[in-house]
Structure formats: C-alpha cells, structure tokens
Amino acid sequence: MSAFVSRGLRRFAAVASLGASLGLTLGASLGVAVPAQASPIMSATFAPLGQPTSVPFGWADFCRRYAGECDGGPLPSLDINLTTKSIKEIERINKWVNEHIQPVSDMEHWGVVDQWDYPTDGKGDCEDFALLKRKLLIDEGFPRQALLMTIVKDGHAEGHAILTVKTNAGEFVLDNLRAEIRPWDRTGYRFVKRQSQNEQNVWLQIGDPTPAPDYVSR
Template sequence: MKLTKKFGALIAAMSIAAAVVQPAEAGGLAGFNRQSLTTAKRMQEGRNVMAPFAFIRFCTASPADCRVSREQTVAWSGSVNALIARTNWQVNSRIRPTNERSDTWRADVSSGDCEDFALTKRRHLIKAGLPSSALRIAVAKTPSGEGHAVLVVKTTRGDFVLDNRTNSVKLWQRTDLRWEKIASAENPYIWRKIV
C-alpha cells in the first residue's frame, strides 16, 4: 500500500513537471502560448501601504527569511520553470491546510494556512538559489471575499503566482484573485498597493 501511494505521488509529480516544462511554443506554463508569455503584463505597484502586522512579526523572529537581494527578477528558463512548479506542488502536498485562530505567519510547518504555504515556498526557492527580492508575498481576496496570501515570483517572462489552492502555477492576471498589496522588492517591511 505504501509503495503504491509513493508511486502514485511520483507519477503525479512527474506529470505536473512534464506539463509545466513544455516549451512555450507548445503551450508552456499553465497552458500559455509563446505570445502570451512574452507579452505578459506585469503587476503595477502603487503607493506604500501598511505591511500585515503578522508578517512584520515573522520577519522580526526570522530575519534571514526577510533579507533582500540585488536581483529583483528571475531570469526565466526551463530549469527555473521546473523548480517553481516542483516547489509549488511539493509544499502544497506537504502542508495540511488549516484555518488558524491566531494570525501567526510561519514557514516549514506541517499544517497551516495560506501565508504559511507562501512563506515555506519562498524559503525553499531562496535555498534553491533564486534571489529573495524576486520572491514576494502578496495579499488578495478570493472570489468569495476571503483574504488570501500567495507567493509571486517576478520573472523576465512575467509575474507568476504560487497558490496553495492549486498546483498550477499561473500568471498573476490569469488567477481568480482580486489583488490588494505586495511586499516591495527593496524592503519587506514596506508593502505596496497593487493597482
């Protein structure tokens, strides 16, 4: 039984990676064709807004997770594509979703809510070598009006969203989210309104 489960998980992971790693001409990430990837619209950031207080507490407790880098964009490649897709799937599979009563943001947990997924993905991608300033936490509303946090990866091909509600990595404008604010690239304590 355990072997069957592991084999099933391995097949699922390989299927996700294969679907995501296709060349842009063949559909590419989340089914986008080459045209839509090369002309992807970037998130527009407006005025400074207050950072979520729980995020500030997280950065105070875990300063290594909140360092910035000089590079603010990831150079897009097949290996970056595969790394992002694999990380999204692995973290979504490992953390059991729960609605926490307290608003405590944490990384590398066994159970948690949306911001815990986003922070864990960010930590894993930084460890894998992606620049921290290109990996930004954003806050939005779901179609039902629920507050939601995700990880946005700023790349040369557009801004991609890693969401715990789906294993598909999507361009930010292709999600069902109503965007509110995002951590700045220069200082995670400063957030900006998404316009």
C-alpha cells in the same frame, strides 16, 4: 535566520526527506542572468504597483519572532530568468509543498486568528505555504527580491496570501489552492498589496487602492 527556525526547518526537512523528495539540483546562478538567446516558455504581464502601504500584521509579527528572515537593506531589482530548467524547479517546489503540507486554519493550529509561520510540523494555512515555498526557492538560488509575499482578496472578498514570482517573462503566482502556476492576472483574485522588490519590509499597493483584509486564511 534564527537558530530556532533553522532547527525547525531541519527537522521538517529530515522527517519529510525534503531534498530527496524534491530532487533539487538547482545552482545558485539561476535567476541572475538573462541570456539574450533565452526564449521564455511562459509569458505574463507585470502588476501595476502603487504607493507604499501598511505592512501586514502577520508579516510584522513573523519578523519580530524570526528577525533574521527579515534583515537586510535595499536590494537591486532582480528577476528570475524563466527557462525550462527554472520553471521546472519552481513547479516542483510548488507541487511538493501543496501536496505535503496539511491545510489548517490559524485558529485550529495556533488558537489565534492570524499567525504567519513556517509549517515545520507539516501544517499551515495560505501564508505558511507561501513562506515555505519562498524559503525553499531562496535556498535553491532564486533571488529573494523576485519572490514576493502578496495579499489578495478571493471571490468571497476574503483575505488570502500567495507568492508572486517575478520573472523576465512577467509575474506568476504560487497558490496553495491551485496546483498550476498561473499568470498573476489570470487568477480571479483582487490584488491588494505585496512586498517591494527592493525592500522586503516595505509593502506596495497593487493597482487601484483597496481596503486590506483584516487577516488572511485558507
């Protein structure tokens, strides 16, 4: 991660008392092993993935500015072990980000149509919420390859960004527009594309190919 991002996130965390507010205690071992006796407390299906597709401009620009966040070669497939403890931590981070980040459009925030960034000033739109949730979950020991930036179309056919959490019990969505965590196929969204689990800079179609939105908002 670049020094700029690290400083920005430290400032944000310090001002918001991030660690204390979240009460984070998760260890690095969570999400790695899947014990035979584990009984998932939630269940979902897995999204049907297609061929590699175009990388969102916002992600490419984010990686250009924060190269350290996008470095790294291929990764092994690794799902989160969904237990009472892990889902509690995921819900806690999802809730905290949704409640503490002020939703503003990129045009209001940056004067541009679409810009992906960390909401270090406490403001952001959908992809910024998702990026921060991803960052915090990775910092708490959840595997990067199970936390996938995802592009969907909402009920108005507008582009929207969410975070897909891939677990041994299926795939769930963290969404700035909803407080609860939902299975991916119970959101009402039309799923377009998401990061590959094995290579974060490769994006894959989801289901039947559909035209990608020009940008994401809300």
